[in-house]
Amino acid sequence: MKIILTGIQPSGTLHLGNYFGAMQPALDLARHGQAVYFIADYHALTSVTKAEDLRRYTFEVAAGFLACGLDPAKTILFRQSDVPQVHELAWLLSVVTPMGLLERAHSYKDKVAQGAETSHGLFAYPVLMAADILLYNSDLVPVGKDQKQHLEIARDVAQKFNDRFGPVFKLPEPVIREATAIVPGVDGRKMSKSYGNTIPLFGDEKEIKKPVMGIKTDSTPIDQPKQLEGTVLGQLMQAVHPEEYNNFLAQGATPGVGYGDLKKKLLTEIQTRFAPFQEKYRHYQAHPYEVETILREGAIRARALALPVLEKARQATGLSK
Numbered sequence: 418m419k420i421i422l423t424g425i426q427p428s429g430t431l432h433l434g435n436y437f438g439a440m441q442p443a444l445d446l447a448r449h450g451q452a453v454y455f456i457a458d459y460h461a462l463t464s465v466t467k468a469e470d471l472r473r474y475t476f477e478v479a480a481g482f483l484a485c486g487l488d489p490a491k492t493i494l495f496r497q498s499d500v501p502q503v504h505e506l507a508w509l510l511s512v513v514t515p516m517g518l519l520e521r522a523h524s525y526k527d528k529v530a531q532g533a534e535t536s537h538g539l540f541a542y543p544v545l546m547a548a549d550i551l552l553y554n555s556d557l558v559p560v561g562k563d564q565k566q567h568l569e570i571a572r573d574v575a576q577k578f579n580d581r582f583g584p585v586f587k588l589p590e591p592v593i594r595e596a597t598a599i600v601p602g603v604d605g606r607k608m609s610k611s612y613g614n615t616i617p618l619f620g621d622e623k624e625i626k627k628p629v630m631g632i633k634t635d636s637t638p639i640d641q642p643k644q645l646e647g648t649v650l651g652q653l654m655q656a657v658h659p660e661e662y663n664n665f666l667a668q669g670a671t672p673g674v675g676y677g678d679l680k681k682k683l684l685t686e687i688q689t690r691f692a693p694f695q696e697k698y699r700h701y702q703a704h705p706y707e708v709e710t711i712l713r714e715g716a717i718r719a720r721a722l723a724l725p726v727l728e729k730a731r732q733a734t735g736l737s738k
Contacts (some may be wrong), residue, residue, distance in 0.1 A: 420722075422498070422555035422589070424457040424546070426688055427474035428464055431481045432615035433687075434600045434608030437656050438561075444486050446592065453553050453719065458711075459497050459504075459545060463538045463690045479708050481618065495715035495720075497549065502720065502727045507541075507548035509730050514544050515575040521567050526589040534540050547571035547734035559592040581669070583731040586726075601649050603632045614652075618691065620700045622655045629684045634676040642671035643676065647702035650679055658686045 431440075434612055456478050465471045467520035475496060489492060511657060515734050519525065529535055532574045550558055550571045558563065558568050568591045572606065575586040601607065602614025609615065630648050645666050654665045696711050701708050731737035 419556040420554055420708045421446055421450045421452045421557045421559070421574050421592075422514055422553055423452070423454045423559055424460070424549055425454065425462050425469065425478050425482070426457045427478045429474060429610035430615075431477055431618040432608060432610065433618055433653070433656070434602070434615065435481075436485065437600045437620050440485055440622070442559065442673050446557075450557065453547065453555070454492055454494050454721065455497045455500075455719070457627055460542065463542060464533075465535065467518060475707065476708060477619075478610045478682070479712055480698055482706075483701060483711065484619070486540060486694075489711045489715065491653065492720050493715045494711060495719045496712055499712065499716035500552070500723055501554055502723050503545065503548045505546045506552050506727055506730060509734060510547050510574050510578060511544050511549070513539065513581055514547075514574050515577075518570060519574060521545060522570065530601070542568045543567060544574070547574045550589055551575055551716035553719065554587055554703070554726055555589040556587070557592050558589050560583070562593060565591055565593065566711070578730075582730075585613050585730050601652050603628045603649065605633055605649050616669050616687070616728065622688070626684055629687065630677070630680050632680055632683075637676075639675040640672050642672060643674070643679070645669040645679070650683060654683055657683070659689055660688060 423446075425439065425443075425654065434509055434642065443452075446452065447454075448673065454478045456475050458475050461471055461474065479494065480492065519540055524542065525540055528539060533539060546567055547570060550568065558571075560568050568589065579586055602609065602612055603616065604612065604614045606612050606614060614628075617624050632653070637643050645654075650669075651662070651666065655662045658665075665679070665682065668674055668682065700702070728737060
């Protein structure tokens with residue numbers, strides 16, 4: 418059975434963009450092999466600076482995936498920091514990683530351009546990511562087109578290590594995620610917590626209603642037909658309930674139907690689709706020990722995969738006999 422590896426960074430409250438962009442594809446892919454999904458709390462330290470925030474975001478990611486259908490009996494779900502062997506492997510990989518390779522990393526250059534602090538953690542981020550990928554003998558790593566370079570760097574580093582010390586690491590293949598739906602934020606830009614334009618995945622009725630009713634629209638009068646195709650309202654409906662999309666377009670084209678009516682329709686569809694997930698999420702909020710137990714058990718299974726790989730690398734370098 419092929420091992421499918423995904424890392425999820427806990428960097429904020431989950432929203433619809435997270436679900437359609439990462440969570441739903443990961444849950445779908447988990448049906449096709451042994452899924453190994455880790456919550457990348459070490460990586461999150463490059464952007465999350467408060468301990469209480471990191472703990473909360475980590476719980477939200479774990480509880481969110483479980484609420485949305487992740488089966489912990491079939492999928493290994495764990496905290497990255499519960500497998501500290503990843504740092505030893507990151508050091509072993511760092512001794513063969515050229516500086517130029519890290520300097521060309523898009524993520525580093527983009528974050529520096531956006532004003533991020535130029536820490537060693539941010540610069541060496543791809544090495545730790547390579548350790549994440551290689552430590553579990555992964556076969557497949559799902560990535561978006563904009564993240565493909567991360568896997569390419571991991572493969573380059575693995576090949577350099579193998580060339581120097583012998584054939585230790587398998588070179589995993591990318592699974593390129595094609596966008597199945599465009600999920601804009603309420604202002605039309607990409608839905609992102611950094612833009613403050615998100616619709617929360619597990620918010621209460623008031624928390625979801627406020628951003629939905631605040632979705633940016635044009636000034637078409639109520640007695641005129643509304644062109645919804647390609648708009649924020651239209652794209653969100655297409656993501657939330659594709660089967661209802663054409664009816665939604667027809668409703669918008671009906672004179673006398675206002676944007677307020679259309680927003681209420683979208684709100685109803687969001688509440689209907691995600692109500693079962695929200696109920697499960699509230700259960701985990703009330704029983705956090707269940708989430709903790711799943712993460713700890715997942716870490717035990719993850720370490721069972723990681724230790725033989727690390728030992729092989731130690732033997733190849735001469736650290737072990």
